[in-house]
Structure formats: structure tokens, C-alpha cells
Amino acid sequence: MPLACLDEPTFMDLLFGTLPSDRAALVDEHLDTCPSCRRMVSEALKVQPPTDSGQAVPEEEVLDSQLATLAVDPWRGKKPRLRLPTPPLARGTAVGRYLILEMLGVGGMSVVYAAYDPELDRRVALKLLQVEALGLGAEAGRTQVLREAQAMARVSHPHVVSVFDVGTFGRQVFLAMELVDAHTLRKWEHDGPHPWRQVVEVFLAVARGLAAAHAVGVVHGDVKPENILVGQDGRVRVTDFGLSRIMFGAVVPPVLPGSPAHPRAMEGGTPAYMAPEQFPPEERTDARSDQFGFCAALYEGLYGERPFAGATVEELSQAVHAGRVKSVPRHSGVPQWLRKVVVKGLSVKPEDRHASMEALIAALDADPAARRTRRLRVAGASLLLLSAVGLTHVLNRRDVTGCEGAARAMDGVWDASRQQAVEAAFVGTERRFAHDAFRHVRRGLDSYTAAWVTTRTAACEATRVRHEQSEAVMALRMRCLDARLADVAALTQLFTQADPDLVERAPRAVEGLTPLAGCSDVEALTSRGHSSSDDPAARDRTVALLQALVDARALRAAGRYSQGVARVEPVAQSARAAGDWSGAADALLLLAELKDGAGDYRGAEATVLQAAWTAEAGRNDDAAARAWTLAV
Known part of the structure; x- marks a missing residue:
């Protein structure tokens, strides 16, 4: 089958010499018959740096030589490549304050390294923009790139890859960014299929990241699946904000096949996801252009194909400007209300799209079926705070002989009513990221509580079904x-x-x-030396201590350190005075952490030493180890 004009991935593989041999043969055959593609390659080759010898070669000589090779056999001898401006940086090279660890990848316009930040003791991704290869070697060009990158650093949101720092390295500009263990949304889609609700959930996270950027005046300019990351932690992040404008706005790139020749670049964007105003001759990008690219990518995620047909940029541009969105694929399962939301975002005129990214988010979140389900859930069980000691008694009373029913423990702890109350409280703060924060909280607590149910059932079955442990254990x-x-x-x-x-x-x-694994460490649990007491005062003291620890840990997690100190300090001293060394050690250790968080460093130091010696006396090895570590 004859090859169509080079698309962006094929073009970049050609330049970097990474085309598979069978694909290379097709590209070779196509270049023989397509002047526009040869022109595109020739424009790219013009930005090649001097030869390895350091001797400058006239541009015409380089171009003629390499085009002659392409015309005869593009794979005879050395493959045409855009070489890196400098050799890859060696491990340990200092870029600003960062130390290079290893190269992670090379793109058409940048090199990405894993690096170490010694000041903050963390690994980062260091992206070096190849300014020279882009024709931006002049000081004015670097200043423009630096200004755009600094704007990107203003964007701070859970669904945006954070830019920590920006600077120059020689004649290049670097960005120190969050190092994310992730793959692209493109790969996530290929690993599917995914239900439409799951696709919408992912894209809602993308939309909130884009909205946060728009709020500080930063436009992405190239929203597409390759610029969206799905982390191993499940979190979705948008990356490369503004880089398309940085990379393309000040250079004369190759003229894409089928597009009219134009003296300057299209202002960023990948044709399949570009709004009408991004095509020549308008070439302008704003927040509504991001909305168009977002909806084009969402359409593709929902239906498995792009919204506009076109084998060349010219054909694609015509379809986009005419608003010819493809008809719905058969058996897609995507509801009509959702299609209307997406198609509105693909409107030809920017003013006909959603008023803002926030408005688009609201439209995507307005699933009629989900609203009905939420109304049914508000059946309102009374809220209950379960005490640490009372829970076992309640569950055992409900289920005397078997090990079923552990999930009932979630009533009042993390059931539908509690989730609704938490979501309402988060949204009520009117913070832009409240929805995202709640989704993260819900996902984390769903996972933790499910593991709790499984662990509790297994602990019961180990004694009463498999007879592997005693009732005491x-x-x-x-x-x-x-x-x-x-x-x-x-x-x-x-x-x-x-x-x-x-x-x-x-x-x-x-x-x-606290991880649940500790509750399966029988040796550690038995070494704590817990003993029951018939003394009602001792039992009351234990219950009060445990409840105070629970409350104080929650206050610590919320950053309310002073309140935590006030809550736990009296019971810590009470337990110590009563001779409950093990319990007192737990309380004192938590008290030291709270004082440290509150800025009382001297008090924290004295308390942590007290916790360490108390833990030794109470044979609380876990608390002793943590206390000595904190003391150091």
C-alpha cells in the first residue's frame, strides 16, 4: 500500500533515524514521488549543526548532499538525523544546582534527564530545550524561551506536572520538573478499551489542570494524548504547558505536506487537535483553542477515532473550518448528552464553544444518571465516630461464629453518607482544586478501607477457619x-x-x-506486652489514651499541630504517671512530632528523648526505634 504524506511521528522518526526497516522502505518510495515531503525534510535539515569535525560546512552543500542521498536511497550510509547540539551529558554533570543521573529520552526539541536536587534531596526531571537546534541561539530567542518557561512555573495543580525551576545552561534553557512514573494517555487508550465513564473521569482531571493554567494566564497550545500522563499512582497530569509555543513560535519549521507555504510557523499545536484559529493565516492561540484540542482528544478517547477526517493538513484544515464532525460510530455506547457537550467544544467559532474550561467541566460532570444516583444515596444514616477499643466488641457481637461482615465496620466511617459529607465540605471551600482533592481522597480511602476489610477477614479466618493462630493472637x-x-x-x-x-x-x-501490614506482624504485636486489666479505671484510661491518639493523628495529618498538642499532652502524662509505659511511649512520640510541626523544636527534642526512654521501659520496640530515629 502506498504511503500517505508523512505524519508527525513518521517525520520525527525519519529525522532521528528510528524508523523500522519495513517502514523506512515505504518512506523511501514515497519521498521519490512527493515534492512536498522532500521539501519538509529539507527544511528540517537546514537547522543541523556543524559537522563532527567542528568545520562549518556551507548550508547548500549539506542540504544538497543529504537531499541527494534521500533522492537515491535515504538509508544508504548514515541515516539523516537532527543531531543533539551537544553530546549527552555525563552522569554527575552539574546543570545549575542539579546533578545529572541518566538520560530518560530525546524528543525533537528537547532532551530529558533524571537529575538530583541536593538542596531539597529529591529526584527531578530536567528538560533541556535545544535552543540552537530550533534556531533560537540568539540571546533574544533564549530570553523568549525563558520568559515562557517561567510562566509555566506559575501553574501549580495536582493535575499539572510541576515546574520547580527554570534557568540557563550554556546556550540552552532547562526546566526542572516533577519526575513522574507514568505513561502517556495515548498508551492508556491503546491498553483499553475503557468504559466511557472512565474516559470522562480521566479527561475531567485534564480539564481541571488546564483550567488552573488558564487562571494564571498560561495557555497550553498543544493539547493531545501525548502531552497527558497517566501515573502509576493513577493520577492524571498535563505536561509541556506552553512548550509548543516556545518551540514553534520563533522558528521557521518544515512546511507540512498539503499545507500552504507560509513564512512563519503555525503557533504551536498538532494538526489533528488544532482549532480553526490555529491554522494559517490566523495562527492565534488562547484558552478556547485549548478547549478545542481537549474536546478533539476526548472525542478520540470516547469513540476510538478523531473527530475530523483528512489525510493531509490541508484536508484536515478544510474539515475543521467547515465544522464537519464525523457521525457517531455504531454501537459506541456514548450517551447523546455527552456527544453534545464534546461537539460544542469543537465549534468553529471560539465564541460558540463553552464559556470557559470551568463551564466545560460543569457540563461533563452533569451526568443525568449520576445525579439521580447521588440523590438516592442521600438516605442519611447518622454519623458515628467509632472508638478504637469498642469496634471489636461491636463486630464480634454481630458475628459470633463466622468471619463475615467486616465491611459493616465502614458504616459511619467511610460509607455513602460520610463520603457525601466530605465532598460537600471540600466543594464548600470554593477552592479550584477541591474536586480533584476529593477524588484523590476517595480513591485513597476506598483502597485503604478495602484492604482493611480483607485483612480483618483474613485475621479472623486464620484462627476460626484455618486454625493457624490462637484466639489471643x-x-x-x-x-x-x-x-x-x-x-x-x-x-x-x-x-x-x-x-x-x-x-x-x-x-x-x-x-x-499507618500501613495495615503492621497488623499482620504477630511478633511485633506480641512484643508490645499488652495485657487486659480488670481495673475499670485502667480500662477507662486505656480507652481515653487510644481515642486521644486517634484524634491527635488526624489533627497532625490536617496540619493542626497546636490542637494536636493540646489533645494528646494530658493523656500522655497521665499514662506515664499510671505506669503504662508502652501506651505513654506512643503518646509521647506523637506529642514530639506535633511539637516539631508546631515549631516548638526544643520541646520536641526533650519530648522525643522522653518517648525513647519510656518506650524502652515499656518494651515498645516500634516506638523506641521511631523515637531514636526522630531524635537523630
Whole structure:
């Protein structure tokens, strides 16, 4: 089958010499018969740097030689490439304050390295923009790139890859960015199929990232699946804000096949996702252009094909300017209300699209079926804070002989009513990222509580079904799990009274919940030396201590350190005075952490040493190890 004109991926593979041999043969055959594609390649080759010898070669000589090779056999001898302006940086090279670790990838306009930031003790992604290869070697060009990159650094949002720092390295500009373990949305889509609701959920995160950028005056300019990352943690992030404008706005790029020759670049964007105003001769980009690209990508995610037909840029431009959106594929399963929302965002005239990205978000979030479901859920069970000690008794009373029913423990802790109350509190803060924060919290707590149910059931079955452990060991494991669930209950109760600061901290607070694995470590649990007491005063003291620890941990997670100190300090001293060394150690250790967070460093130091010696006396090895570590 004859090859169509070179698309962007094929073009870049050609320049970097990464085309597979079978594909290369087709490209070779096509270049013999297509003047526009040969012109495109020739324009790209013009920006090649001097030869390896360092001897400058006249542009015409380089171009004629390489085009002659292309005309006869593009794969005879060395493949035509755009070489890096400099060799890859060696490990340990200092770029600003950052130390190069390894190269992660090479793109048409940049090189990305993993690097180490010694000041903040963290790994970052370091993107070096190849200014020289772009024809931006002049000081004015670097100044423009630097100004655009600094604008990108103003965008701070959970669904945007963070830009930490911007600077120059020789004649290049670097961006220090969040290092994300992720793959592109394109790969996520290829790994599908995904239900339409899941696709919308992912794109809602993208839309909120774009809205945050627009709020500080930053336009992406090239919204497409390749610029959207889906992390291993499930979080969706938008990357390369403004880079399309940085990379293309000040250079004369290759003339794409089928497009009219024009003396300057299209102002960023990939043709399949470009709004009408981004095509020549208008070439302007604003927030509504991002909306168009977003809806084009969403259309593709929902229907598995792009919204406009066209084998060349010219044909695509004609379809886009005419507003000829493809008809709905058969059996897509996508509801009509959603198609209307997407097609509105693909309107030819910017003013006919959604008023803003926030308006588009509201339209996508207005699923009629979901609204009906939410109304049915508001059946309103009374809210209940479960105490750490009382939970085991309640569950055992409900289920005397079997191990079923652990999921009932979520009533009042993380059920539909509590989730609705938390969501309402978050949204009520009117913070732009409140919806995203709640989604992260919901995902994290859903995972944690599901693991809790599984672990509790397994602990019960190990004694009463498989007979692998004693009732005493099961009781220790249950007490540990009760404490973990009490932490969840206290945290979600706090979330129902969220303020803007708490909304910001909420995702990290959920991630900071104590891992459940400790409740399966029988050796560690038995070494704590817990013993029951018939003394009512001792039992009351234990309940008060555990409840105070639960409350204080939730306050610590919320950043309310002073309140946490006031909550836990009296019970810590009470437990120590009563000789409950193990319990007092837990309380003192938490008290030290709270004082440290509140800025009382001297008090924290004294308290952590007190916690360490108290833990040693109470054989609380876990608290002792953590206390000595914190003291160091």
C-alpha cells in the first residue's frame, strides 16, 4: 500500500533515524514521488549543526548532499538525523544546582534527564530545550524561551506536572520538573478499551489542570494524548504547558505536506487537535483553542477515532473550518448528552464553544444518571465516630461464629453518607482544586478501607477457619486493625469540617495513614506486652489514651499541630504517671512530632528523648526505634 504524506511521528522518526526497516522502505518510495515531503525534510535539515569535525560546512552543500542521498536511497550510509547540539551529558554533570543521573529520552526539541536536587534531596526531571537546534541561539530567542518557561512555573495543580525551576545552561534553557512514573494517555487508550465513564473521569482531571493554567494566564497550545500522563499512582497530569509555543513560535519549521507555504510557523499545536484559529493565516492561540484540542482528544478517547477526517493538513484544515464532525460510530455506547457537550467544544467559532474550561467541566460532570444516583444515596444514616477499643466488641457481637461482615465496620466511617459529607465540605471551600482533592481522597480511602476489610477477614479466618493462630493472637491483630480504622474515622470526621488549608493537605493525609501490614506482624504485636486489666479505671484510661491518639493523628495529618498538642499532652502524662509505659511511649512520640510541626523544636527534642526512654521501659520496640530515629 502506498504511503500517505508523512505524519508527525513518521517525520520525527525519519529525522532521528528510528524508523523500522519495513517502514523506512515505504518512506523511501514515497519521498521519490512527493515534492512536498522532500521539501519538509529539507527544511528540517537546514537547522543541523556543524559537522563532527567542528568545520562549518556551507548550508547548500549539506542540504544538497543529504537531499541527494534521500533522492537515491535515504538509508544508504548514515541515516539523516537532527543531531543533539551537544553530546549527552555525563552522569554527575552539574546543570545549575542539579546533578545529572541518566538520560530518560530525546524528543525533537528537547532532551530529558533524571537529575538530583541536593538542596531539597529529591529526584527531578530536567528538560533541556535545544535552543540552537530550533534556531533560537540568539540571546533574544533564549530570553523568549525563558520568559515562557517561567510562566509555566506559575501553574501549580495536582493535575499539572510541576515546574520547580527554570534557568540557563550554556546556550540552552532547562526546566526542572516533577519526575513522574507514568505513561502517556495515548498508551492508556491503546491498553483499553475503557468504559466511557472512565474516559470522562480521566479527561475531567485534564480539564481541571488546564483550567488552573488558564487562571494564571498560561495557555497550553498543544493539547493531545501525548502531552497527558497517566501515573502509576493513577493520577492524571498535563505536561509541556506552553512548550509548543516556545518551540514553534520563533522558528521557521518544515512546511507540512498539503499545507500552504507560509513564512512563519503555525503557533504551536498538532494538526489533528488544532482549532480553526490555529491554522494559517490566523495562527492565534488562547484558552478556547485549548478547549478545542481537549474536546478533539476526548472525542478520540470516547469513540476510538478523531473527530475530523483528512489525510493531509490541508484536508484536515478544510474539515475543521467547515465544522464537519464525523457521525457517531455504531454501537459506541456514548450517551447523546455527552456527544453534545464534546461537539460544542469543537465549534468553529471560539465564541460558540463553552464559556470557559470551568463551564466545560460543569457540563461533563452533569451526568443525568449520576445525579439521580447521588440523590438516592442521600438516605442519611447518622454519623458515628467509632472508638478504637469498642469496634471489636461491636463486630464480634454481630458475628459470633463466622468471619463475615467486616465491611459493616465502614458504616459511619467511610460509607455513602460520610463520603457525601466530605465532598460537600471540600466543594464548600470554593477552592479550584477541591474536586480533584476529593477524588484523590476517595480513591485513597476506598483502597485503604478495602484492604482493611480483607485483612480483618483474613485475621479472623486464620484462627476460626484455618486454625493457624490462637484466639489471643487474633485479638491482638483485631485491636491493631481497630486502631487503624479509628484513624480513618477520625480523619474522615475532620474532613467533614474541611477548610481550604485542609483540602490542600487532604490527599497527603490519606497517603500518610499507618500501613495495615503492621497488623499482620504477630511478633511485633506480641512484643508490645499488652495485657487486659480488670481495673475499670485502667480500662477507662486505656480507652481515653487510644481515642486521644486517634484524634491527635488526624489533627497532625490536617496540619493542626497546636490542637494536636493540646489533645494528646494530658493523656500522655497521665499514662506515664499510671505506669503504662508502652501506651505513654506512643503518646509521647506523637506529642514530639506535633511539637516539631508546631515549631516548638526544643520541646520536641526533650519530648522525643522522653518517648525513647519510656518506650524502652515499656518494651515498645516500634516506638523506641521511631523515637531514636526522630531524635537523630
